[in-house]
Amino acid sequence: SQQGEEDPQALSIQEGENATMNCSYKTSINNLQWYRQNSGRGLVHLILIRSNEREKHSGRLRVTLDTSKKSSSLLITASRAADTASYFCATDKEGGSEKLVFGKGTKLTVNP
Amino acid sequence: DGGITQSPKYLFRKEGQNVTLSCEQNLNHDAMYWYRQDPGQGLRLIYYSQIVNDFQKGDIAEGYSVSREKKESFPLTVTSAQKNPTAFYLCASSPRQGVDYEQYFGPGTRLTVT
Numbered sequence: 253s254q255q256g257e258e259d260p261q262a263l264s265i266q267e268g269e270n271a272t273m274n275c276s277y278k279t280s281i282n283n284l285q286w287y288r289q290n291s292g293r294g295l296v297h298l299i300l301i302r303s304n305e306r307e308k309h310s311g312r313l314r315v316t317l318d319t320s321k322k323s324s325s326l327l328i329t330a331s332r333a334a335d336t337a338s339y340f341c342a343t344d345k346e347g348g349s350e351k352l353v354f355g356k357g358t359k360l361t362v363n364p
Numbered sequence: 365d366g367g368i369t370q371s372p373k374y375l376f377r378k379e380g381q382n383v384t385l386s387c388e389q390n391l392n393h394d395a396m397y398w399y400r401q402d403p404g405q406g407l408r409l410i411y412y413s414q415i416v417n418d419f420q421k422g423d424i425a426e427g428y429s430v431s432r433e434k435k436e437s438f439p440l441t442v443t444s445a446q447k448n449p450t451a452f453y454l455c456a457s458s459p460r461q462g463v464d465y466e467q468y469f470g471p472g473t474r475l476t477v478t
Contacts, residue, residue: 282463294454294469340406350462351422354406
């Protein structure tokens with residue numbers, strides 16, 4: 253069954269704007285990971301945030317985790333055309349199962 | 365360069381034929397995974413292996429088989445029993461099996477069966 257669900261399904265913005273994607277999940281988790289996939293390519297790991305963390309940064313990426321709301325957000329600041337990709341969250345299948353389950357992703361388009 | 369390689373990038377087969385997809389890693393990772401991705405969908409786990417000579421079924425193992433005879437290699441066979449084999453197949457590895465580790469992905473193989 254689906255654990256993480258991204259929202260929105262698609263997002264189109266202009267270069268320089270910020271992009272925010274959300275991920276909601278159903279059961280308690282150990283951690284949550286975000287991945288990027290360029291069209292027709294493999295996934296690339298972006299950030300892992302643990303259940304006892306609230307926020308993590310990596311360059312222009314900021315990830316937050318709210319375990320009370322069972323949700324996470326990925327913020328990309330000052331977006332570039334090269335950020336155009338699909339973004340997936342991945343969580344434990346059911347808290348503690350030791351297998352990752354991926355959502356269906358948010359397709360981000362950054363227009364130059 | 366360290367990483368994961370998958371070959372071929374595109375594969376075409378006739379219905380009823382078995383086909384084997386290659387996955388090799390030189391990252392010295394213990395765990396390896398096979399996922400299937402359909403258009404507009406997330407990844408679904410087919411099989412995974414925690415260590416050499418051991419592998420476990422994922423969520424959609426029916427119609428697929430794997431082997432793990434070497435640490436570096438985890439080939440996936442799509443058998444004729446798989447009812448809808450056309451998809452994008454991704455191989456991944458991680459230092460150990462478990463949700464605490466990031467997964468490293470190969471470039472994928474797009475299989476088309478007609």
